[in-house]
Structure formats: C-alpha cells, structure tokens
Amino acid sequence: MRPESLSDLQLDAIRELGNIGAGHAATALAQITGRPVGVEVPEVRLVPVVEVPQVLGGAETLVGAVFARLYGNVEGSVLFVGGREALLGLVDLLHNRPVGSTKSLGSAEESIIAQTGFVLITAYLTAIGRLTDLTVLPSKPMFAFDMTGAVLDSVAAEVGMKADTAVLVKTAFATEEERIDAVVLYMPDPDSLEVMLGKLGVV
Amino acid sequence: MLNDATEGPVTGGEPHVVMVTTGEVAVAEHPQVLLTPALGSCVGVAVWDAAKRRGALAHVMLPSPQNALADGNPDRFATVALPKMVDMLAQGGGLRRYVAKIAGGAAMFKGDTAMASIGDRNVEEVKRQLALLRIPVLAEDTGGSHARTMEFHLDTGLVIVRSYLYGIREL
Numbered sequence: 001m002r003p004e005s006l007s008d009l010q011l012d013a014i015r016e017l018g019n020i021g022a023g024h025a026a027t028a029l030a031q032i033t034g035r036p037v038g039v040e041v042p043e044v045r046l047v048p049v050v051e052v053p054q055v056l057g058g059a060e061t062l063v064g065a066v067f068a069r070l071y072g073n074v075e076g077s078v079l080f081v082g083g084r085e086a087l088l089g090l091v092d093l094l095h096n097r098p099v100g101s102t103k104s105l106g107s108a109e110e111s112i113i114a115q116t117g118f119v120l121i122t123a124y125l126t127a128i129g130r131l132t133d134l135t136v137l138p139s140k141p142m143f144a145f146d147m148t149g150a151v152l153d154s155v156a157a158e159v160g161m162k163a164d165t166a167v168l169v170k171t172a173f174a175t176e177e178e179r180i181d182a183v184v185l186y187m188p189d190p191d192s193l194e195v196m197l198g199k200l201g202v203v
Numbered sequence: 204m205l206n207d208a209t210e211g212p213v214t215g216g217e218p219h220v221v222m223v224t225t226g227e228v229a230v231a232e233h234p235q236v237l238l239t240p241a242l243g244s245c246v247g248v249a250v251w252d253a254a255k256r257r258g259a260l261a262h263v264m265l266p267s268p269q270n271a272l273a274d275g276n277p278d279r280f281a282t283v284a285l286p287k288m289v290d291m292l293a294q295g296g297g298l299r300r301y302v303a304k305i306a307g308g309a310a311m312f313k314g315d316t317a318m319a320s321i322g323d324r325n326v327e328e329v330k331r332q333l334a335l336l337r338i339p340v341l342a343e344d345t346g347g348s349h350a351r352t353m354e355f356h357l358d359t360g361l362v363i364v365r366s367y368l369y370g371i372r373e374l
Contacts, residue, residue: 150241153225
C-alpha cells in the first residue's frame with residue numbers, strides 16, 4: 001500500500017494507533033523506572049522505506065536500532081531507533097542517574113537498550129493488538145549501532161524488500177529532567193496494513 | 204572521452220563526486236570520484252580500468268532475484284548488477300583488463316543468524332560473479348559487524364573505506 005493511496009480517515013486511524021501505542025510504551029517505561037514518564041507523539045506519517053535514512057538525518061548518521069520481526073495475524077517488522085545522545089540518556093534514565101553520566105555504549109549499555117527497546121516495541125504491539133483484536137507477536141530482539149543507511153538497508157534486505165512503506169512514529173519520552181527522542185518504524189508486509197485498517201473499519 | 208561518464212545523481216556539494224545509492228550502478232572517469240555511503244550487509248563492488256582511468260561502482264543488496272518476493276530495481280542483485288557494470292565499462296572501449304576491490308557484507312544486527320548470513324551470501328555471490336567475468340579481486344574489506352562508506356578514486360584505483368569503528372582503511 002502506498003502512502004498516497006490512503007484516505008485522510010485511514011491516516012488518522014494510523015496516527016491514533018501510533019498515539020495509543022506510544023502511551024502504552026510510556027506506561028511501561030514509567031513502571032521500569034519507577035518515575036512518571038510523559039509521552040509526546042509529534043508526528044506519525046507514512047514514508048517510503050528508501051527515504052527513511054534521510055528522515056533520520058542522513059545515511060551516515062549514527063543510530064542505535066532494535067529490530068524485531070512480527071508474526072501472527074499481522075506480519076511485518078518493527079524497528080525502534082534512537083540517536084546516540086538519546087540512547088545514552090535512556091541508559092541514564094533506567095539507572096536513575098543524572099543525564100550525561102553515561103558516556104559510551106558498551107555491551108552492558110547495548111543490552112539495556114535492546115531489552116528496553118523491546119519492551120517499548122511490545123507495549124506498542126499490545127496496544128495495537130487490543131485495539132484491532134489481532135494477535136501480533138514479536139521475534140527475539142536484535143540490536144545494531146552504526147550508520148543509519150547501513151542499518152536500514154540490512155533490515156530491508158532481511159525482509160526481502162517485501163515492505164515498501166514504513167509507518168514512522170516519532171516519539172518523545174519525557175521525565176522531569178530529561179527528554180528522549182526516538183522513532184518507532186513499523187514496516188508491514190503487503191496486505192497487513194489493510195488487515196489492520198479493516199479491523200478498525202476504515203477500509 | 205567523457206561520454207556517458209556520469210550515471211546517477213551527482214551530489215550538490217562536490218560536482219566531481221558521483222553518488223551511488225543502494226541498488227545502483229554507475230560508471231565514471233577520472234577526475235570524478237565514485238562514492239557509495241553506508242554499506243551494511245550490502246556489498247560495494249569497484250571495478251577499475253587502469254588504462255582508461257575509468258571505473259564502475261555497484262551497491263549490491265542481495266545475491267539474486269530469488270531472494271526477494273516483490274519487484275523493484277533489478278540492479279540491487281549481484282547476479283544482475285555485476286554483468287551490467289562490466290558491460291557499461293566495456294562501452295568505453297579498450298582492452299577488457301579489469302580489476303576489482305570489494306567492501307561491505309557485514310552482519311549489522313547482533314543475535315540473529317539468519318540475518319547475519321545475508322552479508323556473507325552477498326560477498327560469496329559477488330566473488331562468484333567476478334570469477335565468472337574473469338576479474339581478479341585485488342583487495343577486500345568484508346564481514347564484521349560495522350557499516351562502511353566506500354570511495355573509489357579512478358586515477359590510481361585507490362579505494363578508501365571509512366567506518367566509525369576503524370576510521371579510514373585504504374584498499
């Protein structure tokens with residue numbers, strides 16, 4: 001399904017799914033950290049997969065990404081992406097430390113980010129599953145930290161170019177002290193988006 | 204001499220740089236420089252004609268069309284892109300005495316074996332295609348789990364591979 005073929009009503013439905021998913025993710029993050037976490041979803045839009053690196057700041061920009069394949073009634077893949085500073089901030093938040101304490105991403109930090117990214121992805125999926133009455137299960141999470149273009153091309157190769165359109169959900173998690181900007185990308189396999197929109201009654 | 208030298212878009216900043224994005228093939232001639240950014244599991248293939256100081260660069264994404272369900276740009280497959288880039292280079296005339304250098308084929312995501320093998324399979328197929336075309340591989344920087352940007356200078360055949368992990372490597 002191409003972005004231009006969606007009606008305004010369908011785009012609104014997708015935006016609402018993004019909002020509700022982000023809300024659940026914030027609740028999950030608040031439960032992990034024991035602190036209130038606010039959430040903002042400044043933008044939900046559909047982007048061709050090939051243009052995603054540009055949206056994220058260029059092919060050679062450094063990002064960390066948590067990737068999972070989706071199985072169940074709706075198939076596809078989902079990617080949680082954050083810039084270096086945002087991910088370091090996320091580690092600080094989870095350790096209850098002031099922002100800027102974590103300076104480098106070692107294997108311990110990578111593990112924390114991968115697990116947290118996965119929890120957030122699962123929170124999104126649970127929200128979408130409840131709303132649409134569909135079963136969506138993620139695979140084991142995988143982590144990468146490198147150039148945006150390389151990370152996304154590897155994902156595109158893995159999904160065999162089945163997905164041409166990504167639902168891009170910009171999300172900002174905010175506590176009293178800090179703000180973490182991240183992006184959740186949902187790349188549905190063909191027909192999966194139609195299945196979801198059908199369940200919401202906006203085909 | 205400069206006929207069909209510029210294939211693909213040229214970046215705005217530096218007019219002599221020819222950008223090759225994912226799944227593309229381009230031919231250029233000195234003083235132009237071929238550049239492909241952010242190779243992950245993809246493989247960058249540089250084929251050089253020393254006598255004419257011309258070269259071709261491909262950014263290969265998958266081994267063959269059997270690896271993808273959907274249609275799309277066929278140049279992203281090694282089995283299509285490699286014969287094509289050599290044909291494009293041969294249109295410049297001269298003896299077909301080419302040499303190749305390759306980079307990329309990493310496993311970007313840790314913890315998954317199916318995904319890790321895509322890079323390896325890309326490298327394997329690229330080498331097989333180069334052997335079929337009787338083009339020797341002079342140097343390679345492949346495998347690992349880091350992204351690479353590849354720059355191909357056509358006067359000396361120098362390939363510069365940049366990465367965040369290792370900085371600059373010359374092939």
